[in-house]
Amino acid sequence: MRLLAWNLGWLTLAVAWLGPLPELAAGSFTAHMTLHMAIVAVASPLLAIAWAGCRLDPVNRFPLLFSPIVASVGELIIVWLWHAPRLHHWARYDLTGLICEQAMFLAAGLWVWLSAFGGPSPRNRRRSAAGVIGLLLTSMHMTLLGALLALSPRLLYQHHRGAGSLPPLLDQHLGGAVMLVVGGVSFLAGGLVLTNDLFHDHSAAAREDDSVIISRERTETTLYPSNSSSAASP
Numbered sequence: 001m002r003l004l005a006w007n008l009g010w011l012t013l014a015v016a017w018l019g020p021l022p023e024l025a026a027g028s029f030t031a032h033m034t035l036h037m038a039i040v041a042v043a044s045p046l047l048a049i050a051w052a053g054c055r056l057d058p059v060n061r062f063p064l065l066f067s068p069i070v071a072s073v074g075e076l077i078i079v080w081l082w083h084a085p086r087l088h089h090w091a092r093y094d095l096t097g098l099i100c101e102q103a104m105f106l107a108a109g110l111w112v113w114l115s116a117f118g119g120p121s122p123r124n125r126r127r128s129a130a131g132v133i134g135l136l137l138t139s140m141h142m143t144l145l146g147a148l149l150a151l152s153p154r155l156l157y158q159h160h161r162g163a164g165s166l167p168p169l170l171d172q173h174l175g176g177a178v179m180l181v182v183g184g185v186s187f188l189a190g191g192l193v194l195t196n197d198l199f200h201d202h203s204a205a206a207r208e209d210d211s212v213i214i215s216r217e218r219t220e221t222t223l224y225p226s227n228s229s230s231a232a233s234p
Contacts, residue, residue, distance in 0.1 A: 006050035016039060022098060025098070032092060033179050040109035040183070042182075048110055057114070060120065075112045082104065128197050128198045142179060146177065151176070152176075
């Protein structure tokens with residue numbers, strides 16, 4: 001499964017960067033947003049899940065830097081900065097800007113997903129809980145930005161050029177919908193996976209505690225049979 005995720009992650013990057021999307025992104029906000037989501041919401045989680053827990057997992061070496069909350073806030077800053085009109089314009093119409101943007105998006109995506117899924121294996125409950133919070137925070141800000149783009153009554157990027165026959169405002173709305181759906185669902189799904197792990201860990205811990213209590217009661221019954229029989233009588 002790790003190898004499959006690793007290969008699918010690199011395949012997604014190859015399709016996103018070597019396919020038609022970079023060229024289309026200059027004239028289509030929807031294509032630009034699709035390129036963005038392919039990096040942070042598809043390729044990044046696949047690569048991070050394959051990378052997490054291995055010998056070269058950076059979370060084990062830099063646990064404070066890869067705190068899920070810190071990574072979520074850092075990713076929020078990077079994504080919102082690159083959606084400011086000036087930086088967005090640079091990435092849309094200049095190859096250097098596009099390379100810088102895509103490199104930072106990939107780094108931010110790996111930062112968030114590795115922070116959530118990386119570290120010692122198996123994950124402890126505290127780190128799983130932090131991962132849930134980090135991914136849900138990321139899902140919330142992705143949803144907020146996507147909704148802002150999809151529901152805005154005016155064009156937010158005045159330099160925008162419509163995609164073919166699409167009016168610029170409709171193109172912006174479609175791009176926002178792509179971010180709203182793909183980004184929100186991807187990070188929400190990651191949070192639910194960690195939540196499921198968290199409940200499983202809790203159940204295992206509860207069963208372990210129950211076995212300890214039963215074992216202790218049996219020991220006490222063996223050592224003090226008179227006390228246990230008197231306690232059982234009305």
